[in-house]
Amino acid sequence: MKILLNKPYITSKEEKYIVEALHSARHSGNNAFGKKAIDHLKGKYGFSEIFLTPSCTSAMEMGALLANISPGDEVILPSYTFSSTVNAIVIFGGKPVFCEIDSETLNIDVTKIEELITSKTKMILPIDYAGISCEIDAIMDIANKHNLIVMQDCAQSFGGFFKGKPNGSIPHLAAFSFHETKNMNAGGEGGGLVVNMPEQIQRAYFMQEKGTDRRLVLDGVKSKYSWVEKGSSYLLSDILAAGLLGQLECEDDILAKRKQVTEVYYDVFTDYKNAGKLNIYIPQKHIQTNHHAFWVVFDTSENRTKFMSRLREIDIHVYIGYLPLHSSPMGIKFGYKAEDLHITESIASRVVRLPFYAGMADEGLEYTKVNMQKVLKEIYG
Ligand SMILES: Cc1ncc(COP(=O)(O)O)c(C=O)c1O
Structure with a gap:
């Protein structure tokens, strides 16, 4: 049996909605299905405004x-993330200031943020690794003290909560991914930007629509639209929004399946953690996971390699996770060296991401469990 790292999960709804969208007269962004998906998201999670991208x-x-x-602005972010996080600010001339991660959550270490703030700092850009929220309230406290903007990269954490509040509802800005590898898949690609700054919402509409005030025409305020802002095309096609709506309406069922995967992995790895052989994330009371992913930090990179290659031999796909950005070719161009962030480098050399998708609950979970148990026994006895 082949077990992939990710596999898109399809419910009974997407096909019906996508066909309906295809036969509608409007396929572009912010049309009927986009509006329904936005209403669903605002109704369920209470976001001030969310833009589908x-x-x-x-x-x-x-x-x-x-x-x-703008050029020269400094942005504090973890190095342990995807290139998209850093590129979002680099393409506008922003300078990344990489911060260490916490070795239990692999999220930004909030105790090390303040020492990185200078007069040029404009933003803090934390991520929620594997669906586990960063310490967003402590980050907001720091940001408010220093008058900084927080944009939370919630690519992986849609549907999770921090202290009872939905991920994405606390910072100034938050971004979700609806890519096929995420819990909610819009049909391959998709995203959302939550804007929790009421005074910026109209500007955001203009920026999403190529810098025009087309929104005012759609709202009946103006008869012709014109170029009023900087902007680009940040719209999700209505055909993909239809797919997203189908998934959103089945979110609870998808989550229940993903929870079963998490539980089996805790079953496999907890004894090894208790014996001090490896590390896994222990759930914290104030954080409700969305069961996006499961990772293991091995004691040595040699044992990681053994684990990965034995599973790969039998077609169970495990993955190393992120390569730190600070020691990547672009990070080095920004003046960083691998030694600058010891914890990040050490964790990145020992971490493994396990196969994780809703469909595993129906097929493949037991097979994966038995084989992982076998390989762990070979490694640790
Ligand atoms: C932390 C993080 N940010 C951003 C992205 C990019 O998401 P998308 O593919 O929707 O652009 C990813 C993708 O996995 C990610 O892990």
Whole structure:
């Protein structure tokens, strides 16, 4: 049996909605299905405003534009993330200031943020690794003290909560991914930008629509639209929004399946953690996961390699996770060296991301469990 790292999960709804969208007279962004998906999101999660975008990458670019990231502005973010997080600010001339991660959550270490703030700092850009929220309230406290904007990269954490509040509802800006590898898949690619700054919402509409005030024409305020702002095309096609709506309406069922995967992995790895052989994330009371992913930090990179290669031999796909950005070719161009962030480098050399998708609950979970148990026994006895 082949177990992939990710596999899109399809419910009974997407096909019906996508066909309906195809036969409608409107396929472009912010049409009937986009509006329904937005209403659903605002109704369920109480976001002030959410813009559906072609990806999380473009949502963060739109957020950086909205935050006026300009050449020379410094942005504090973890190095342990995807290139999209950093590119969102680099394309506008922003300078990344990489911060260490916490070795239990792999999210930004909030105790190390303040020492990185200078007169040029404009934004803090944390991520929610594997669906576990960063310490967003402490980050907001720091940001408010220093008058900074927080954009939370919630690519992986849609549907989770921090202290009872939905991920994305606390910072100034938050970006979700609805890519096929995420819990909610808009049909391959998709994203959303939450704007929790009421005074910026109209500007965001203009930026999403190529810098025009087309929104005012749609709202019947003006008869012709014109170029009023900087902007680009940050719209999700209505055909993909139809797919997203189908998934959103089945979110609870998808989550229940993903929870079963999490539980099986805790079953496999907890004894090894208790014996001090490896590390796994222990759930914290104030954080409600969306069961996006499961990762293991091995004691040595050699044991990681053994685990990965034994599973790969039998077609169970496990993955190393992110390569730190600070020691990547672009990070080095920004003046960083691998030694600058010891914890990030050490964790990145030992972490493994396990196969994780809703459909595993129906097929493949037991097979994966048995084989992982076998390999762990071979490694640790
Ligand atoms: C932390 C993080 N940010 C951003 C992205 C990019 O998301 P998208 O593919 O929707 O642009 C990813 C993709 O996995 C991610 O892990």
